[in-house]
Amino acid sequence: MKVVMLGWEYPPFKVGGLGTHCYGLTRSLADKDVKVDFYMPKTKHRSDSDKPNLVIKEVGETEIFPYDRPEDKELAGQFFEAVYRYNDILFQKVKGKYDVIHCHDWLTMKAGVALKEKTGAPLVVTVHSTEYDRSGWLYPNDWFINIEREGMEKADKIIAVSHFTKRIIVEKYGINPDKISVVHNAVYPIGEGEKKNIVLFLGRLTIQKGPEFFLKTAKKVLEHEDTRFVVAGMGDMLPHLIDKAIELGISNKVIFTGLLTEEEVKHIYQISSVYVMPSVSEPFGITALEAISAGTPTIVSKTAGVSETFQNCLRVDFWDTDEMANKIISLLRYDPLHSTLAKEGKREIELFTWDRVAEKTLNVYRGIT
Amino acid sequence: MPSVCFYFEVHQPMRLNRFSVFNIGQNTDSFSTYFDRKLNKEIFEKVANKCYLPTNKLLLDLIHEFDGKFRMSFSLTGTFVEYCEQFLPSVLDSFKELFHTGAVDLIEETYFHSLSSLFDELDEFEEQVKMHRQMIKRIFNYEPKVFRNTEAIYDNRIAKKIEELGYNGIITEGSERILGWRSPNFIYKPVNADLKVLLRNYKLSDDVGFRFSAHDWPGFPLTADKYAYWMSHCEGDIVNLFMDYETFGEHQWTETGIFDFIRHLPGEVLRHKHLDFVTVSEAVDRYETVGKIDAPWAISWADEDRDVSTWLGNDMQIACFNELRDIGRKLKKHDDKELLHAWRLLQTSDHLYYVSTKGLEDGNVHAYFSPYDVPYDGFINYMNILQDLKQKIE
Numbered sequence: 149m150k151v152v153m154l155g156w157e158y159p160p161f162k163v164g165g166l167g168t169h170c171y172g173l174t175r176s177l178a179d180k181d182v183k184v185d186f187y188m189p190k191t192k193h194r195s196d197s198d199k200p201n202l203v204i205k206e207v208g209e210t211e212i213f214p215y216d217r218p219e220d221k222e223l224a225g226q227f228f229e230a231v232y233r234y235n236d237i238l239f240q241k242v243k244g245k246y247d248v249i250h251c252h253d254w255l256t257m258k259a260g261v262a263l264k265e266k267t268g269a270p271l272v273v274t275v276h277s278t279e280y281d282r283s284g285w286l287y288p289n290d291w292f293i294n295i296e297r298e299g300m301e302k303a304d305k306i307i308a309v310s311h312f313t314k315r316i317i318v319e320k321y322g323i324n325p326d327k328i329s330v331v332h333n334a335v336y337p338i339g340e341g342e343k344k345n346i347v348l349f350l351g352r353l354t355i356q357k358g359p360e361f362f363l364k365t366a367k368k369v370l371e372h373e374d375t376r377f378v379v380a381g382m383g384d385m386l387p388h389l390i391d392k393a394i395e396l397g398i399s400n401k402v403i404f405t406g407l408l409t410e411e412e413v414k415h416i417y418q419i420s421s422v423y424v425m426p427s428v429s430e431p432f433g434i435t436a437l438e439a440i441s442a443g444t445p446t447i448v449s450k451t452a453g454v455s456e457t458f459q460n461c462l463r464v465d466f467w468d469t470d471e472m473a474n475k476i477i478s479l480l481r482y483d484p485l486h487s488t489l490a491k492e493g494k495r496e497i498e499l500f501t502w503d504r505v506a507e508k509t510l511n512v513y514r515g516i517t
Numbered sequence: 518m519p520s521v522c523f524y525f526e527v528h529q530p531m532r533l534n535r536f537s538v539f540n541i542g543q544n545t546d547s548f549s550t551y552f553d554r555k556l557n558k559e560i561f562e563k564v565a566n567k568c569y570l571p572t573n574k575l576l577l578d579l580i581h582e583f584d585g586k587f588r589m590s591f592s593l594t595g596t597f598v599e600y601c602e603q604f605l606p607s608v609l610d611s612f613k614e615l616f617h618t619g620a621v622d623l624i625e626e627t628y629f630h631s632l633s634s635l636f637d638e639l640d641e642f643e644e645q646v647k648m649h650r651q652m653i654k655r656i657f658n659y660e661p662k663v664f665r666n667t668e669a670i671y672d673n674r675i676a677k678k679i680e681e682l683g684y685n686g687i688i689t690e691g692s693e694r695i696l697g698w699r700s701p702n703f704i705y706k707p708v709n710a711d712l713k714v715l716l717r718n719y720k721l722s723d724d725v726g727f728r729f730s731a732h733d734w735p736g737f738p739l740t741a742d743k744y745a746y747w748m749s750h751c752e753g754d755i756v757n758l759f760m761d762y763e764t765f766g767e768h769q770w771t772e773t774g775i776f777d778f779i780r781h782l783p784g785e786v787l788r789h790k791h792l793d794f795v796t797v798s799e800a801v802d803r804y805e806t807v808g809k810i811d812a813p814w815a816i817s818w819a820d821e822d823r824d825v826s827t828w829l830g831n832d833m834q835i836a837c838f839n840e841l842r843d844i845g846r847k848l849k850k851h852d853d854k855e856l857l858h859a860w861r862l863l864q865t866s867d868h869l870y871y872v873s874t875k876g877l878e879d880g881n882v883h884a885y886f887s888p889y890d891v892p893y894d895g896f897i898n899y900m901n902i903l904q905d906l907k908q909k910i911e
Contacts, residue, residue, distance in 0.1 A: 372538065460874075462893055474537035478897040481538070484832035485896055492874055 149513060150183040152246040152263070154238055154256035158204065160410065161191040164215055164352070165333065165434040166252055166276045169309075172334055172502030173509060178202035180506055182513075187242065187256075189234055208237035215282060215352060217289075217384070228291070235259040239266075247517045248272055254279070254292050257299030264302060270516040273303040274331075278316050281429040284355030297321050304516045307331050307509065309432040310453025331508045332457045333432045334500045340443035340490075341418025345375045347476055348420035348444070350413065350435055351427075353383030358426035358449070358466045360385070360392060365424070367396045368473035373480050380405045380416055417442035421486070422479050426466045427452055436461065441497045445489035447475050458500075460492040518791040519702060520755045521748060522715065522800050523589040524665070524688065525762035527612075528630050529564065529597050530867035532557050532888055536898050541905045547859040551902050556888075561600045565608050568766035573611040575776060579783050580620045587783040588620045588794040591762070592665055595628030595652055596865060609656065616657055622796030625649055625661040625684065631864035632828055634666050634675050635815065636842055642675075645861070646682060662686060663797040667866050669717065669759070669818040670825060673811065676707035676714070684712065686801035688759065690818040691716035695810045702753025706806040713801040714810060717759040717818055721747065726760040730773040738774070741781035749789040754804045759818070820875060828869040833896040837869060840903045847910050856909060863902065871895035 153174060157167035174184045178201035185203050188195065189210040197204050210230050238259035250272040251260035257273060264271040279292035300306055300321050306328045308314040318325045347369070351357040359379060366377040379389065379402060386404065393399040408416065417423070423439035423446045430452035437454065439446045440461065448455050449466045462479075464472045479486050534553040544550040579587050593612065601609035615621045627633055628648035633641045646664070653659055663686035664679045671689035679687050691701025699705075701716035724744070728734045736743070748756050761768065769775040786792050795803065819827040829835055841864060848860055871887045872895045889895040 368539075459891065460893075461891075463890055470537065470539065474539065474901075475897065477538045478901070482833075482836070482896070482900055484836040485893060485900075488831050488833050488874060489893055 149247050151248045151250055153186045154251040155188045156255045158188050158195045160193045168434050174202050176502040176506030207241045208234050210234050248513050254295045257295055261302045270304040272305045273299050274307040276309055277431045281431055284428045305512050312453045313431040329512050333434045334502045334505045335437035335441050337441035338414050343421050344419045346378050346420045347422045348378050350380040353381055353385040358428045361426040361466055363392050365469040365472040367398050369476050373477050377402045380408050382407045420444050422476055428466050440493040443490045445479050460496045519751050520793050520795040522755055522757045522795050524759045525591050527597050527762040528594040529600055530865045531596055531862045536901045542908050558604050561604055564767050565605050568763050569608050572765040580618045583783050585620045588796050590622040590624055590797045592624035592626050594630040622798050623661050625664045629861045629864050630667050632866050639678050670815050672815040673709050676710045680710035680712045686713040688715045690816055690823055691718055692816045692823045694816055695812050700753050703807040704804045705808050705810045708809045708811045715757050717757050722758050722760050726764050729769045741778055741785040745785035755800055831874050834869050834872045844907050868899050
């Protein structure tokens with residue numbers, strides 16, 4: 149079987165779950181004798197593959213990242229143009245005969261649809277997040293929604309990263325649930341490190357990820373327990389969050405790291421005692437699996453996709469900062485809770501392999517070829 | 518001729534309020550802050566209407582219909598009786614009515630359905646057995662002859678204690694751990710005590726308790742005549758069928774046909790001339806022991822493991838149990854009846870059951886019974902309450 153996959157980010161360059169997913173999926177598909185040509189924009193870091201079945205094809209250049217917002221002032225004017233340009237390049241460059249066209253999220257859906265119409269090959273679309281998630285359900289932008297809807301409608305099959313996302317696709321985009329398969333994400337385990345007294349938030353600093361709830365929780369925890377809070381990642385909310393920490397009087401206990409390298413991300417997971425993912429809207433949340441694989445007990449939003457499939461974690465409503473603080477303090481105070489969650493979490497994480505994701509994705513391909 | 522010995526466990530725990538770390542040290546009335554009166558009342562009334570009242574009525578009718586030949590035994594926990602007295606005295610009245618038919622026997626246990634038999638010292642256990650004895654005496658004017666420990670937890674030490682306390686018999690699980698190749702359908706004697714041991718036939722008991730409505734079970738659908746036929750082919754003196762009373766109408770809903778099953782069962786059993794029904798007291802009176810059993814380590818009827826790992830299987834459970842024990846040692850030096858009662862209600866085994874992290878099949882059973890999302894939440898809540906109680910006595 150030969151698949152052309154249209155992506156946007158791929159390690160070493162990646163900022164979100166989409167890149168992580170594409171990396172794990174393409175490599176495991178290659179191991180299953182599927183030939184994959186993976187297209188992505190050229191970046192400063194060259195992406196490469198050591199597997200004969202997997203070819204990374206970098207075409208065109210772009211300044212746009214999958215999670216950028218058109219309202220960013222710096223991107224004003226060129227945002228829409230850049231997206232159209234990349235999709236045009238893909239349409240021109242992808243040649244030859246493929247059994248499946250597979251694209252990920254809105255970024256490449258236009259090219260996917262055009263290629264399907266040109267070649268007649270079936271189209272699979274994986275939805276890692278929707279415009280509703282990325283906007284935190286505040287003022288979702290119709291421009292994205294229209295691209296997403298067209299891609300979903302024209303796709304022969306849709307893969308959603310959770311039932312949570314499947315519901316959004318059905319309810320907000322009006323798609324027939326029968327053509328949507330749910331394939332939960334996976335993780336390459338990170339391995340444990342020596343724990344320090346650190347409570348971690350790691351993710352884009354946007355409304356969607358709920359970093360402000362993390363700070364409000366930190367304030368409540370610090371009234372009862374001495375610990376440090378690390379906010380790792382970048383995003384448009386950073387200045388506001390720094391102000392917020394000062395306003396709450398906890399700026400001496402909160403560290404903002406900015407964007408971390410892959411190695412630094414692994415390290416911070418390993419040394420943290422608690423990982424918190426208070427996302428307002430989280431289709432899956434691979435970071436939770438990464439933290440757990442590093443032996444770090446994890447508190448996740450009840451609605452996050454990972455919540456519906458992973459047992460050995462703690463769940464909270466993202467707005468319930470009292471309960472979040474209760475759970476953080478308990479994890480810091482009660483060693484048996486911490487050690488049991490760490491141990492059972494690592495045991496369960498072994499089930500979340502990219503091989504399983506590839507197998508389920510392959511089943512989706514088989515259903516349409 | 519095998520006798521059929523039905524015994525039903527009747528128990529409701531006092532479920533806990535949500536109690537966060539921020540609540541520790543912030544209250545004065547332990548009872549109302551620890552226990553969720555509203556939820557407990559709601560659940561009790563629901564189960565009373567789905568199970569206790571209709572099943573008691575059905576059994577009463579059947580006892581009359583078969584002229585006392587349909588016989589059975591009950592064990593009522595102290596917490597259950599407290600619920601009856603607080604919320605629905607008619608439930609207790611219906612048990613009295615059953616008892617007064619003469620076809621119903623009562624079994625002793627710890628008042629709080631506790632794990633006190635696993636403490637290093639057995640003084641607290643003994644007190645709770647005596648509390649139960651006084652309660653049964655007060656309500657039924659009766660003294661049980663047979664004892665069953667919480668979830669049938671049993672070892673040599675417990676057997677010895679129960680002999681000392683004057684009972685004739687004790688009930689536990691028909692586990693291979695103590696039986697080896699031998700059949701549970703006989704009465705045995707502990708290696709170290711003069712007592713008769715009744716062993717649960719877990720296969721036949723769980724056919725009703727767990728598998729009754731399992732469509733993928735080869736025995737499905739279980740009918741009264743099929744079940745009676747299986748019993749009629751049992752070797753031995755006695756078939757001990759012990760199960761949660763909530764099986765009827767609560768774990769197995771009315772729609773599963775569980776009540777029709779019970780309705781037809783006495784007739785189908787008595788159709789076999791060599792079968793009859795006995796209560797637990799009659800069983801220990803009628804049958805002699807055929808061998809000895811040795812239980813240096815505790816067994817129980819819970820989960821696949823049939824040991825105490827259901828309550829003490831992970832570090833969180835052990836931490837809670839040790840905390841509970843340590844609090845007790847300090848508490849006994851105070852003379853505070855209210856705190857003592859709260860501490861004892863916290864000993865009910867259910868609280869630790871909710872903290873179990875056992876996977877797969879057992880985990881599913883745990884999740885069914887648990888008011889918590891995950892065992893970790895159960896731990897946090899319970900441990901926070903224990904910390905509060907500890908602060909109060911320090």
